[in-house]
Amino acid sequence: MKTIKTCVTALISALLVFSPVAYADKWSDQFPHIKATGDIPGDCSYESMSKKNYKGKTLKINTHAVPVMGEPTALHAEQFAKLTGAKVDVTHTPAGDLYAKAMVPFQAGQAPYDIVFGFSNFINDWRRYLEPVPKKYVEMKQMKDVTPSHIGVASWDGVMYQFPVDGDRHYLKYRKDVIDNPEYQKQYKEATGKELRVPQTWKEYGEMAAYFNNWDWDGDGEKEYGSAEVMKKDDLMYAAFYSRSAAYSKNPKTPGGFFFDLETMKPLINNPGFVEALTDWVEATKYVPPGGINFGLGDEIGSFGGGQTLFSFSWDDAFVAAMQPDSPINNKVGAAQLPGAMKVWNRKTNSWDEGFNQAPFFVWGWAVGVAKKSKEKEMAFDYLCFFANEANHQADIGIGRFGVNPFRNDDFKVDVWTQIGWDKDIAQSYVDTLAQMEQSKNRVFPLRVPGTFEFNAALATAAAKALAGQLSPQAALDEAAKQWEDILNRVGKDNVRKAYAVGVAMEDNKQ
Amino acid sequence: MNFKHKFVFLFPGLFVLIGILIFPIIFTIRLSLSGWNSYTPEMNFIGITNYIRLFTDDPRFWESFFRLSFLSVTTVILQYVIGFALAMMVWREIKFKRFFRVIFLVPMMTTPVIMTVIWRTFFHESLGPVNDLLSGLGVKPILWLSDPVIAKFTVIIVEVWQWTPFMFLLLLAGLLSLPKEPFLAAAIDGASPFRKFVYVTFPLMAPISIGAIIIRLIEASKIMDTVFVLTSGGPGTATETSSFYIYIKGLREFQMGYAATLSFTYLVIMIISLTIIAKVLTKLMIKE
Numbered sequence: 001m002k003t004i005k006t007c008v009t010a011l012i013s014a015l016l017v018f019s020p021v022a023y024a025d026k027w028s029d030q031f032p033h034i035k036a037t038g039d040i041p042g043d044c045s046y047e048s049m050s051k052k053n054y055k056g057k058t059l060k061i062n063t064h065a066v067p068v069m070g071e072p073t074a075l076h077a078e079q080f081a082k083l084t085g086a087k088v089d090v091t092h093t094p095a096g097d098l099y100a101k102a103m104v105p106f107q108a109g110q111a112p113y114d115i116v117f118g119f120s121n122f123i124n125d126w127r128r129y130l131e132p133v134p135k136k137y138v139e140m141k142q143m144k145d146v147t148p149s150h151i152g153v154a155s156w157d158g159v160m161y162q163f164p165v166d167g168d169r170h171y172l173k174y175r176k177d178v179i180d181n182p183e184y185q186k187q188y189k190e191a192t193g194k195e196l197r198v199p200q201t202w203k204e205y206g207e208m209a210a211y212f213n214n215w216d217w218d219g220d221g222e223k224e225y226g227s228a229e230v231m232k233k234d235d236l237m238y239a240a241f242y243s244r245s246a247a248y249s250k251n252p253k254t255p256g257g258f259f260f261d262l263e264t265m266k267p268l269i270n271n272p273g274f275v276e277a278l279t280d281w282v283e284a285t286k287y288v289p290p291g292g293i294n295f296g297l298g299d300e301i302g303s304f305g306g307g308q309t310l311f312s313f314s315w316d317d318a319f320v321a322a323m324q325p326d327s328p329i330n331n332k333v334g335a336a337q338l339p340g341a342m343k344v345w346n347r348k349t350n351s352w353d354e355g356f357n358q359a360p361f362f363v364w365g366w367a368v369g370v371a372k373k374s375k376e377k378e379m380a381f382d383y384l385c386f387f388a389n390e391a392n393h394q395a396d397i398g399i400g401r402f403g404v405n406p407f408r409n410d411d412f413k414v415d416v417w418t419q420i421g422w423d424k425d426i427a428q429s430y431v432d433t434l435a436q437m438e439q440s441k442n443r444v445f446p447l448r449v450p451g452t453f454e455f456n457a458a459l460a461t462a463a464a465k466a467l468a469g470q471l472s473p474q475a476a477l478d479e480a481a482k483q484w485e486d487i488l489n490r491v492g493k494d495n496v497r498k499a500y501a502v503g504v505a506m507e508d509n510k511q
Numbered sequence: 512m513n514f515k516h517k518f519v520f521l522f523p524g525l526f527v528l529i530g531i532l533i534f535p536i537i538f539t540i541r542l543s544l545s546g547w548n549s550y551t552p553e554m555n556f557i558g559i560t561n562y563i564r565l566f567t568d569d570p571r572f573w574e575s576f577f578r579l580s581f582l583s584v585t586t587v588i589l590q591y592v593i594g595f596a597l598a599m600m601v602w603r604e605i606k607f608k609r610f611f612r613v614i615f616l617v618p619m620m621t622t623p624v625i626m627t628v629i630w631r632t633f634f635h636e637s638l639g640p641v642n643d644l645l646s647g648l649g650v651k652p653i654l655w656l657s658d659p660v661i662a663k664f665t666v667i668i669v670e671v672w673q674w675t676p677f678m679f680l681l682l683l684a685g686l687l688s689l690p691k692e693p694f695l696a697a698a699i700d701g702a703s704p705f706r707k708f709v710y711v712t713f714p715l716m717a718p719i720s721i722g723a724i725i726i727r728l729i730e731a732s733k734i735m736d737t738v739f740v741l742t743s744g745g746p747g748t749a750t751e752t753s754s755f756y757i758y759i760k761g762l763r764e765f766q767m768g769y770a771a772t773l774s775f776t777y778l779v780i781m782i783i784s785l786t787i788i789a790k791v792l793t794k795l796m797i798k799e
Contacts, residue, residue, distance in 0.1 A: 100762045107552040125549045125765075233745045234763065291636030293657040293746050308637075450550035454764045461571070461748060468659050468747030486568070491550055 027391075031079055034391040036398075036419065043140045044385035046083060054379050055085035061383075062101055063117040065092045068298075068317065068403035069166070069366050072396050073117065076387045083386075086379060096234065099453065102126065102371075111373035114380040120153045120168075120367035121446045123161055124499050125453075130369035131377055133160040137385055142393075142408075147438055149362055150407040152506050153445070161369055163384040167407020168365025170243040171433050172205075173304060173312045173319045174198060176334040176426070178217060179208075200356070202244060202280050202339045205311060206287070212310045213287040220307070220328075226287030227311040228295060228303035228318075233464035235296035238456045241463050242444065243313060243361045244281055247341035249273030250359035252442045254348050255508040259447050259455075260484075261347065262504050265493045267484040269459060270477035272352070273345030278466050278473035285467055293467055305329070305400065313338060315363065319430070321400030323422055331423045335433045360437035364446040366403060406434055445506050449499040451491045458483035536778075542771035549765040561772035571748065572756055572773060576780070579752040582663065583731035586670040591724055593671065594678030599712075602686045612683070619676035627740040630669045631656070634741075659749035662742050666750050669737050674730070678723055685719035686712075717796040725789050732781055753777050 027039040027046040039046040059080075063073035070092045077088040091113070093101050102116040106129035118126065137143060138160055146154075146164045154162040178184055179198060188196035188211060199205040209226025217224050230240040249258060249271065256262045259269065268274070285293055289308055292299075297314065304312035305321035307329045312318050322333045340358030370380040386392070396404035397411060398420040410416065412435045417427035437443070447455060462480035465471040471479065488496055546557045565572060601611050618626070633641050634655035642652040655665045693715065697707045713720075735754040738744055744751035744759075757777065761770030 096763060100765060103549060103765060232743060233747070234743050234759070289637045290642070290652055290654070291657055294742065451548070453549065454766065457759065457764050464745055465747040468657075468745065468749060470659065470747040470749070490546070490548075495550070 030082075033075060033079070033395050037391050037394050040390035040394075042142055042389055044142065044382065044389040045391065046079075046389075049080065049083040049382065049386050052084045052382060054382075057376060057379055058087040058089060059115070059376055059379050059383055060089045060091070060113045061115040061117070062091045062093055062098070062113040063115075063368075064098060064366070064403075065094050067401040069117060072387070072392075072399075072402045072404055076392060077383070079392075080383050080386050084379075084382075088383070095236075099125075102129075106371070109373065111371040111375075113371060114374040114376045115368060115370055115383065117366060117368045119364045120162060121364040121448045121452050121456075122367065123154075123156055124448050124450055126369060127156050127159075127161045129372055130161045131372045131374070133163055133370075134381060137163070137381055140385070142385070142388065142390060145408040145410055147407060147409060149438060149443075149445075149506075150365075153362065153364065154367060157502065162367035163369065163381070163388065164407055165368055165384065165388045165404065166366035167405050167411075168315050168363045169434070169437050170239065170314055170338055170361045170363050171316075171319075171437065172199070172336045172338055173322070174334050174336065175218075175307075175310050175329065175332060177329075177332040178212065178310055179334065184217070198334065198336045199311070199339045201341050202247060202277070203342070205339045206280060206283055209284070209287040209311055217310075218307065224307070225289040225292070225309045227284060228292065228300045228309040229281075229284060229288060229312065230295060230297050230300050230314055231281075231285070231288070231293050231464075231467055232296040232299075233460050234457070237463065238460040239361075239363045239446075240314060241277065241281065241459065242446075243338055243363070245274045245277035246359035246361050246444045247339065247344065247357055248276045249345055250442055250444050250507075251344045251346050251353060251357070253353065254346055255504075257500070257504050258444050258507060260496070260500055262497065262501060265488060265497050265500075267481045267488075268347060269484065270474070270481040271345050271347060274477055275473050276341075276345075278463060278477060281463070282466055282469075282473060301400070315365070315403075316405040317400050317403055319400075320398070320405075323426070324398075324400055325421055330421075331426060334426060335430045337433055337436055357442070358440075359442045359444055360440050361444045362437070362446065364448075365405065365407075412438075441509055443507060445503045447500075448503055449491075449496045451487050451496070454487045454491075455484055458487065536775075539771045539775050542768055543775050545768040545771075547767040547771075548769075557768070561769050562776070564769065565772055565776060571751075572753065574748065575751045575753045575756040576777075578663075578750070579732060579734065579754075582666060582670070582734060582750075582752065583728060586667050586674070586731050586734075587724060587727045589667070589671045590675045590678040590727060591720070593675045594723075595682050595716075595720075597675070597679045598682040598686055599708075602683060615679050616676045618673050619680070621673075623673060623736045624740055626673060627669060627737050630665075630672075631741050634665055656742055657746050659746055662746060662750050666734075666737055666741060669741060670731065670734065673737070674727065677730075678727060681719065681723040681726070682716065685716050685723075689715050714797075721789065721792045721796060724792060725785060728785060728788065729781075 028035040031046065041047065061073060061077060064070045066074070074090045077090050080086060081088045098118045099122055102113065102118060103125065105112050147167065150164050150167045154160050154164045179196060185196040188194065192207065192211065194207065196208065199208055212224065213226040214223055216222060230237050249268065257268065260267055288295070289303055295303065300312060300314055301318040301321055303309055304318045305327060319333060319335055321327060322329050324330065337358060337360060340356050342356060343352040343354050344357035346353045368384060370377055374380055393404070393408065394416065396402050397406055406412065412431045414424060414427045414431055417430060418424055459480045462476040466473045466476035541554065543561055544556055544558060545554045547554060597615050601608050633639050636642055636652060636654060636657060641655065646652060654661055656662050693711050694707065697711050702710070733754050734752050735758065738750050738752055738755050742750045744755050757770050757773045760766045760773060
């Protein structure tokens with residue numbers, strides 16, 4: 001009797017354990033994109049979506065060009081159409097035009113698209129035209145797993161307007177096979193008297209990049225270079241500059257603003273901290289690959305991901321691309337927090353505070369919302385929920401070109417990454433880096449105020465002039481600060497202050 | 512036919528003219544007097560605030576305008592000289608004349624954006640074939656797109672390549688329509704080819720040359736796609752032109768009101784300067 005009982009228990013256990021797999025296989029056969037995990041049960045899983053019927057309805061989406069975010073949008077649109085019977089029209093738009101393509105019809109009171117993709121720092125301008133994410137989705141299990149920082153990035157004054165599909169921050173990527181190479185460590189020590197290690201400061205970053213610049217250090221017969229960075233004006237370069245500035249300018253002793261002094265609304269972007277960062281960056285033009293001063297994000301991903309440089313820093317895409325099985329530097333890269341600085345500007349005392357300072361930058365990421373004037377809101381939110389369901393999300397984050405990056409607590413587990421072929425220590429360094437950034441109390445969040453585009457464009461133009469040698473770092477940032485004052489006067493100081501206070505509260509750990 | 516009937520026939524044309532020309536200009540002027548932007552999306556009235564900003568506090572627009580003047584004048588002069596030379600070449604009785612005429616027109620028939628992407632790949636400083644070729648010849652790589660001065664000439668190269676065929680086509684049509692008698696007279700007088708060109712061909716071609724130059728100047732002054740794809744106005748602002756700057760203000764930063772101010776001012780400047788250029792060219796090239 002006991003044996004029979006044991007057998008029955010074992011059988012039931014086996015069924016319970018393996019049933020999700022059998023259940024998952026049913027969907028992964030039809031949708032090979034999720035073959036690694038199969039369907040994962042949830043409110044917006046493949047199984048749940050297959051019970052919806054949107055036959056005869058059309059969903060219109062405006063998204064980014066293929067592949068970054070455009071490819072997963074189209075892929076999940078096709079899957080969603082198969083599951084629900086809906087017709088899904090996807091329009092692909094270059095990054096620089098995403099804002100205007102949604103904003104023009106928004107302002108005209110039209111809704112040519114039910115779903116609009118953009119960047120999370122559009123939130124202040126877009127939120128009045130977007131439908132808040134309904135409670136039912138906010139309270140779903142998959143949403144509960146989103147990290148508080150990314151809930152914050154997708155929300156405004158506690159209301160979620162953007163459906164989290166991506167999580168972004170800037171961090172350092174480096175060639176582990178070089179930095180950990182004892183031969184190079186010895187050679188570097190002899191040449192410079194310094195340790196070759198993961199750079200702790202931007203100065204160390206610059207020294208190492210300069211040393212490993214313009215010679216063939218990986219023996220592939222071609223020259224390699226120090227660093228690949230986004231330096232092209234109007235191609236997200238201002239985000240790269242903020243990343244370089246955070247360590248010099250985000251002082252935990254002086255809360256109340258990184259971009260502006262919240263009290264006076266005086267722009268801080270030309271203080272000595274920012275100037276030091278821009279001076280470093282001008283120096284960096286000497287150790288980027290030829291033409292590196294014109295690198296946009298795609299070039300940076302291709303350059304570091306293709307094994308051309310020792311360092312890079314920006315979003316996850318270059319790192320994930322480098323870790324894909326077909327990459328020439330697969331499992332030869334490491335991740336770490338952005339370098340810090342040995343001094344940080346104190347705007348209260350008007351002097352440098354000596355000592356190590358580090359500040360992660362939570363760059364805006366891809367964001368998506370549903371137009372308030374859309375006639376298919378329910379279907380639109382279902383699509384977004386399906387896009388970001390557990391199975392799709394796990395498959396998407398492993399494909400560098402998709403531009404879908406970790407934003408859920410589960411993403412910070414090593415197993416998620418070892419399952420897709422990453423070495424355990426690399427996966428560990430990656431998730432540790434992301435987790436440390438989440439836990440940091442000295443974070444910088446993107447500028448999300450009315451006129452964000454104008455502020456960032458003014459800064460990018462000034463920084464680009466410095467990189468091109470048209471202006472000195474101080475003169476360039478003085479010019480940008482003057483323009484920021486003009487924009488403030490046009491938009492209204494109080495309007496900007498009110499919006500900026502939301503981001504400052506997050507930076508000052510009050511939210 | 513009485514007076515009213517004439518108006519019936521005039522109305523369709525007038526209506527089209529007002530719809531496609533007058534209304535957009537009036538709308539642009541009205542928009543330029545508003546502060547329409549991303550945070551104030553309305554046609555409010557702010558008077559001439561935008562114009563004051565443009566004339567007192569926007570050196571970037573004027574820099575881009577002078578840069579544009581340099582780029583367009585240089586490209587058009589080069590296009591004219593090369594286009595004239597090519598037209599003269601195939602105007603003569605040479606072998607494969609028809610083949611050359613078609614070949615010379617090919618760049619103009621390609622899509623500018625696609626061709627600029629190809630040129631950008633050629634000039635890519637670490638991966639492009641041009642620098643590879645130069646290294647093979649022992650020449651140091653050239654910073655085609657990252658040096659503020661060289662980048663301007665790179666833009667000029669692409670523009671000249673793309674639009675010289677247009678100049679060639681107009682000038683060839685002009686050459687083919689010239690009367691034969693002055694050339695016969697010059698030949699009887701024993702004029703050398705050089706004197707024939709200076710005293711017969713060039714003066715006879717002057718009216719069509721002026722037309723071709725003005726048409727190309729109008730087109731070149733709108734240069735946008737080449738700059739957008741090749742350099743994005745960089746490095747820094749080294750290749751930023753007026754139309755690219757207006758695009759940034761209007762569709763990137765969404766300052767619609769201010770972009771309208773820039774557009775209208777630009778239109779007025781272009782009308783005035785092209786009228787002056789046409790007058791000067793006429794005076795210089797057409798001898799009474």
